[in-house]
Amino acid sequence: MIGDAKTPEEAGRERRLRELTDDGEIISKVEYARRSRRAFLAFGVLGVAGYAGFNRLQNQDEDEGIPRLLRAGLEWNEKVWERVQRDGATARTFSITDREEIRVNGRHGLEDNDRDLIGIGNSEAANWEITLTGRNGAQLEPIPLASLKSDFEVHDMVWEHKCVEGWANIVHWTGVRFSDVLERYAPDEASAEWMVLRTPASADVRREYSSAIENYTMMHHQTLLAWQLNGEPLTAGHGDPIRIVTPFKYGIKQLKRIASIEFTDDRPTDYWTERGYDLHAGF
Numbered sequence: 001m002i003g004d005a006k007t008p009e010e011a012g013r014e015r016r017l018r019e020l021t022d023d024g025e026i027i028s029k030v031e032y033a034r035r036s037r038r039a040f041l042a043f044g045v046l047g048v049a050g051y052a053g054f055n056r057l058q059n060q061d062e063d064e065g066i067p068r069l070l071r072a073g074l075e076w077n078e079k080v081w082e083r084v085q086r087d088g089a090t091a092r093t094f095s096i097t098d099r100e101e102i103r104v105n106g107r108h109g110l111e112d113n114d115r116d117l118i119g120i121g122n123s124e125a126a127n128w129e130i131t132l133t134g135r136n137g138a139q140l141e142p143i144p145l146a147s148l149k150s151d152f153e154v155h156d157m158v159w160e161h162k163c164v165e166g167w168a169n170i171v172h173w174t175g176v177r178f179s180d181v182l183e184r185y186a187p188d189e190a191s192a193e194w195m196v197l198r199t200p201a202s203a204d205v206r207r208e209y210s211s212a213i214e215n216y217t218m219m220h221h222q223t224l225l226a227w228q229l230n231g232e233p234l235t236a237g238h239g240d241p242i243r244i245v246t247p248f249k250y251g252i253k254q255l256k257r258i259a260s261i262e263f264t265d266d267r268p269t270d271y272w273t274e275r276g277y278d279l280h281a282g283f
């Protein structure tokens with residue numbers, strides 16, 4: 001592996017993590033940068049070839065109504081996109097040794113009316129549950145935090161967290177797959193087109209936060225309900241006791257301190273959509 005000097009202990013831990021994540025290849029930060037550069041160059045070449053070919057499209061004989069040269073181009077394009085989609089289907093994961101510190105960013109739903117962070121005490125955490133509202137508006141059986149931590153397979157994942165403000169960090173999350181949890185607690189809602197996550201609704205909270213995420217991302221195997229960041233329990237600023245993390249969305253969708261989830265087939269809004277951001281906020 002490139003540039004990684006690992007102690008036997010680190011190597012052992014990484015092997016264990018790799019067994020847990022079963023989400024494909026884990027690469028180092030250096031290798032990631034190299035591949036991104038290569039992908040970028042490939043797109044550049046595609047653009048130039050397209051331009052050069054443009055003038056030659058005239059007077060071509062046709063193949064099923066499509067000029068031959070264009071057709072070859074389309075097939076090549078399709079291959080490129082197939083690769084992009086396949087790559088996109090499972091987000092890049094990194095070696096645990098590449099994990100970085102991450103700042104506290106975004107305190108909506110975590111502050112009191114004096115703008116002080118609200119800490120979640122041990123007893124509150126012990127009784128924490130995520131309430132669920134079904135598509136028909138009914139309250140479903142809530143998900144106790146204690147059940148999340150003890151009834152499901154725990155996954156460690158290391159990926160790049162991206163903020164729309166333009167910074168990114170490689171971070172290590174520990175938690176359970178949202179899809180595993182839903183299968184047990186609300187299987188009938190697993191086909192809901194949208195899921196809207198919210199921070200606690202309370203007069204003590206200065207401003208509630210919400211995040212609407214489409215079915216594909218919520219049910220993806222790399223979407224976790226996480227209670228640890230870089231191997232430590234979440235702090236108040238990072239969204240204790242539980243947050244959603246997914247490598248397919250910008251930070252604005254990665255709601256910290258989940259208190260409730262609502263399922264719906266109607267196009268929802270959320271905190272940032274109401275302020276002009278794109279509802280998907282994905283990449």
Ligand SMILES: Nc1nc2c(c(=O)[nH]1)N[C@H]1C(S)=C(S)[C@@H](COP(=O)(O)O)O[C@H]1N2
Pocket residue numbers: 102103104105106107108109110162163164199209237238239250251252253254255256257
């Ligand atoms: N409850 C809540 N969750 C939130 C936010 C927020 O303001 N409130 N900000 C989001 C944004 S914009 C980012 S970049 C990440 C930052 O996570 P971090 O503070 O752990 O770095 O949290 C996201 N989740």
Ligand SMILES: [Mo]
Pocket residue numbers: 105106162163164165250251252
């Ligand atoms: Mo962000």
